[in-house]
Structure formats: structure tokens, C-alpha cells
Amino acid sequence: MDLSGKVAVVTGSGRGLGLAYATELARRGAAVVVNDVDADVARAAVSTITGAGGRAVAEVVAVGTGEAAQALVDRAVTEFGRLDVLVNNAGILRDATLWKMTDEQFDAVITTHLRGTFTCTRAAAVRLREQGEGGRIICVGSPTGQVGNFGQTNYAAAKAGIVGMVRTWAMELARANITVNAVIPVAATAMTETLPFVKPYVDALRAGEPLPPHARRELSFGPPEDAAGLVAFLASDAAAAVTGQAVGIGGDRLALWSHPSEFVVEFADGTGWSTDDIAAVWPERFAPAQQTVGQQLEPPPAS
8 A cells, every 4th residue: 555656634633543644644655744733743743753754744724714724735735746635634622512502612613624624625626636636535524423422513513514525525526536535433532532431441542451342343442543544545546446435444343334315215196295194104114214313332241
């Protein structure tokens, strides 16, 4: 999986999953533009990559605006001469229940995740189309965006929107040989370590202990490095025919998420559906097929 000669921008790559993605891309031969809002964190990430023999530079900017997106693309071109891969990873959390969430909390998450993914992809698409040699755009979603999660209205909306944009961009950029995919990762990061049901596994990782199969398989849980191989694959020539997909990764689990589709269909006989007609058919045909919300996690096996 040789990425030599490729140039990648990875947003939010100072730590956590973003750093794992950037490190793996560099290990495979790509030159990487590391991005973070914290200059010290960004410089440390660059040192980690270059210390291992990779090529990397830092661009310290908060994603969201068109100017920030253009700065990232320009840095790649100025430093390394081109752009081949964009990984939209930057994100924040501002969790609160619906009735407590402020406008500022909602807007901050939407700006970083959703608008940041849009502006960075737009800037990258312009450059990739000008180069005329195709490219790879990889956007980071979340299980929350796929099935919802309590207290994460803003995050769920942003991550669901990202996957919706991915499907649209895959169509719009196909003629330019630019693939667009979403990664749906699960890993031990600052965003997940506060969740009570994974705390024992976070503690185990910090202690250098192996995780039980239940955590790695059923919960898809592991260190960020477990998710990095998928990003390198999607950035490679081996994934040239993969586009418009949402792919889950984490621990020992690799999964292809389905697109939303009609699950149960009934037809009226030329008259349309009245309220009474719907009420009559719903219990037998639709109620048994109603979809769950939130992640349906099996409890760990009894020890």
C-alpha cells in the first residue's frame, strides 16, 4: 500500500484519531499537512511523524471558514507541490440535551464538523480538478450520525450531514476520478473516554493491558491506530473503485454501513392514504419493522 509521491491534508490531526491517520499516511509514504488549533500540539505531531522518517508540516488554523480551508490546500501545494488526499477529521463536542443546548453549542459543532468538512472539501475539489489526476476525499462520520445518541443533537446532525454530503460529492466528482467516502470510526479518544460504558476499556488501554474480545469485536473499541489502516486504504490506488460509501472501523471490526432505504412499502388503490387507512395498516405491517435508535450494544459476557 505505497503512497509515495502523494500529498495529504489531515484536519484535526494533532492528537487522537487524526494523528493516527496522519501517522499512517506518512508511514505509507505520503507527505502530510498536519492541522490543529493548538500550535504546540501540531508541532509535536509533526515531530512524531518526521522522527519516524516521514514528511510533515503543520498548519495551525481552525477549520470552518473558506479562508482556513484554502490555507490548508495552499500549504500542501506550497510545501509539497500538489494535493492528492484530504481527510476531514477535525471535530469538537458540546454535549447537552435538547432543552439545555444553547445556540452557541449547536453552532460551534456544526461549524467545525459540517461546515468545516464542506469548506475543506470544496477547496480540495477545486485543486484536484485543476490537477486533473483524480484524488481521494475521506470524511469522518460517527455511529452517532448513523443511529443517534442521547445528548448529541448537534453532533448527530453534523455527522449525519457529512455522510449525506459524501454521497452527493461521490456523484459530483466521479467524472474527475475523485473518490469520496466516509469513515465511521470507534476508538479511545478524548471524545469517547468520558463514556461510562467504555471507561474500563480506556483504563485498560492506559495501563497497557489487552482488551477483551467483547470490546474489540462487539463494541469496535480499541486505540486510534486500529482505525488508521482504513484511511490509508481509501487513500490508495487499491480503493479506486470505492466511492460514496460509509465504512465502519474500530478494534477488530470492519463494517460497511447501508444507505437508508425503504424497508416496508404498502400501496393504496388509487386513492392515496387517509389517516384512518394508515392507522389500520400500521400495527400489522409497519409497527413490527420500526427501527431502533441509538447503538444497540450487547452486554459483556459474564465473567
